[in-house]
Amino acid sequence: MDARERLIESAQDLLWERGYTGTSPRAIQHRADAGQGSMYHHFAGKHELAREAIARTADQLKAEAAASLATPGTATEKIGAYLTRQRDVLRGCRVGRLAADPDIITAADLREQLAATFAWLRETLARIVASGQRAGQVSPRLDPHDTAATIVAVVQGGYVLARSADSTEPFEQAVSGLLALIMKES
Amino acid sequence: MDARERLIESAQDLLWERGYTGTSPRAIQHRADAGQGSMYHHFAGKHELAREAIARTADQLKAEAAASLATPGTATEKIGAYLTRQRDVLRGCRVGRLAADPDIITAADLREQLAATFAWLRETLARIVASGQRAGQVSPRLDPHDTAATIVAVVQGGYVLARSADSTEPFEQAVSGLLALIMKES
DNA sequence: GTCTATACGGGGATAGAC
DNA sequence: GTCTATCCCCGTATAGAC
Numbered sequence: 348m349d350a351r352e353r354l355i356e357s358a359q360d361l362l363w364e365r366g367y368t369g370t371s372p373r374a375i376q377h378r379a380d381a382g383q384g385s386m387y388h389h390f391a392g393k394h395e396l397a398r399e400a401i402a403r404t405a406d407q408l409k410a411e412a413a414a415s416l417a418t419p420g421t422a423t424e425k426i427g428a429y430l431t432r433q434r435d436v437l438r439g440c441r442v443g444r445l446a447a448d449p450d451i452i453t454a455a456d457l458r459e460q461l462a463a464t465f466a467w468l469r470e471t472l473a474r475i476v477a478s479g480q481r482a483g484q485v486s487p488r489l490d491p492h493d494t495a496a497t498i499v500a501v502v503q504g505g506y507v508l509a510r511s512a513d514s515t516e517p518f519e520q521a522v523s524g525l526l527a528l529i530m531k532e533s
Numbered sequence: 534m535d536a537r538e539r540l541i542e543s544a545q546d547l548l549w550e551r552g553y554t555g556t557s558p559r560a561i562q563h564r565a566d567a568g569q570g571s572m573y574h575h576f577a578g579k580h581e582l583a584r585e586a587i588a589r590t591a592d593q594l595k596a597e598a599a600a601s602l603a604t605p606g607t608a609t610e611k612i613g614a615y616l617t618r619q620r621d622v623l624r625g626c627r628v629g630r631l632a633a634d635p636d637i638i639t640a641a642d643l644r645e646q647l648a649a650t651f652a653w654l655r656e657t658l659a660r661i662v663a664s665g666q667r668a669g670q671v672s673p674r675l676d677p678h679d680t681a682a683t684i685v686a687v688v689q690g691g692y693v694l695a696r697s698a699d700s701t702e703p704f705e706q707a708v709s710g711l712l713a714l715i716m717k718e719s
Numbered sequence: 720g721t722c723t724a725t726a727c728g729g730g731g732a733t734a735g736a737c
Numbered sequence: 738g739t740c741t742a743t744c745c746c747c748g749t750a751t752a753g754a755c
Contacts, residue, residue: 350720365635369554371748383750384721392750439633446696447625447633449551461697469694469703489713496694496703497710503693504686508655510632511647517655517682524683527675528714536738557730569732570739579731722755730747737740 351389353379358400363441366448367397367457398457404441405464412468422479423529426472426498430522436506436515443503469495485529494529501525537575539565544586549627552634553583553643584643590627591650598654608665609715612658612684616708622701625692655681671715680715687711 357378361370372393376386390396411432418428442464445451452458472495479485485494501521508517543564547556558579562572576582597618604614628650631637638644658681665671671680691704 366552366554366633368552369635372750373748382721382723384723387750388720393748440693443690443693443697444633446693447552447630449555452696452699458697458699462699465694465697465703486717488717490706490710493706493710493713495710496691496706497687497708497714500688500690500694500703500707500711501683501686502690504629504688504690505682507626507629507632507689507693508651508682508686510638511629511644511651513638513644513648517651517686520676520679520682521686522683524676524679524681525686525714527679528683528711528717531672531674531714531717558732559729568739568741570741573732574738720755722753724752724754726749726751728748731745733744734742735740736742737738 350379350381350385354381354386354389354396355400355403358396359404359441362397362400362404363438363444366444367451368448370397372396394454394457398460401442401445401457401460405460408440408442408464409467413471416471416475421484422475422482423484425475426479426529427526429472430498430502430526434518436509436518437513439506439510440503443506465499469499471495472498498525536565536567536571540567540572540575540582541586541589544582545590545627548583548586548590549624549630552630553636554634556583558582580640580643584646587628587631587643587646591646594626594628594650595653599657602657602661607670608661608668609670611661612665612715613712615658616684616688616712620704622692622695622704623699625696626689629689629692651685655685657681658684684711 354375357375358370361374361378372386375396376383386396390399412429415429415432416425418425442461446461451461469492473491476485476489476491476494480487480491505518505521508521509515540561543561544556547560547564558572561582562569572582576585598615601615601618602611604611628647632647637647655678659677662671662675662677662680666673666677687707691707694703694707695701
């Protein structure tokens with residue numbers, strides 16, 4: 348694997364662990380086993396490297412979400428599969444984590460990558476909710492887009508609660524609580 | 534207002550805006566209009582000042598949550614009041630925000646302040662859900678603690694989505710979606 | 720492509736004067 | 738209590754050699 352590749356992957360790791368503000372070029376170089384000159388040869392600076400790293404992470408996340416949602420079965424089964432898919436709960440969401448970072452929110456090009464990722468996820472879930480309504484598995488009284496936002500928010504908020512508690516339990520409770528609400532009428 | 538007080542309030546502001554990692558002693562001193570010597574006279578360092586600031590913020594947050602939950606009415610009305618209370622959505626949660634910060638999660642004494650705040654909030658909401666069940670307004674099939682975790686997670690996750698989108702809309706959708714789920718049977 | 724040198728301000732704190 | 742001086746390393750690059 349060449350240096351450019353190692354730099355991107357190291358940046359992905361560090362952005363996940365420490366966010367943008369908490370990640371220094373030096374730390375990325377160390378983890379990538381690349382020198383100062385190498386990094387600044389391949390990227391204009393921290394910002395540009397972060398952009399590449401976030402794009403890569405966002406793509407991976409979408410692929411993983413799509414895979415869990417491709418579970419065969421009813422709409423509620425797909426949503427259940429998404430909610431209960433394997434997660435590194437205490438490490439948090441690789442994309443959502445960045446929303447807390449002031450320098451990400453300020454940099455329009457970086458923030459938009461988060462916006463696009465969540466927009467895609469919400470839209471995908473909304474379609475599944477709507478299809479569940481057509482199939483009669485989901486209450487027609489629910490708004491698909493609102494419900495999709497709720498589902499994504501429970502996951503993101505679950506991470507916050509789990510990291511605060513240093514325990515996966517509140518994440519699991521939040522997901523169980525949501526599933527119970529969605530299934531209530533079935 | 535004395536310098537000690539100004540330092541704590543400045544630290545509260547900056548922790549909200551930039552997190553722990555993103556906040557330097559210098560920045561706090563500047564905002565507080567206090568010198569280096571003043572800060573290190575009143576506090577042993579950044580860590581100790583942050584602890585005081587977080588304690589203060591956590592107390593304020595609990596007081597505000599308790600106030601919204603003291604709304605007269607049924608359990609579902611209280612929950613609705615909590616969910617729709619006035620919020621600075623794009624600035625995020627002053628406590629939940631810190632869960633993304635690696636240095637907060639690593640420092641047990643700081644992280645525990647977040648844990649305690651959310652534990653209190655979830656327990657308070659769980660009691661309200663349970664009382665709603667006794668009064669027949671909430672489905673007896675729901676687990677009060679799970680449901681409480683879901684409610685808190687929707688709020689925390691709503692902040693993440695709103696900040697990512699640079700719009701309050703997804704927050705409002707997530708809350709509406711949750712309210713629809715809770716009210717579905719009423 | 721990668722290395723080393725150099726730069727300048729900031730992060731986070733200690734020491735001692737006033 | 739607050740000020741100023743001082744410290745040392747890090748953050749974030751740029752420049753030019755190899």
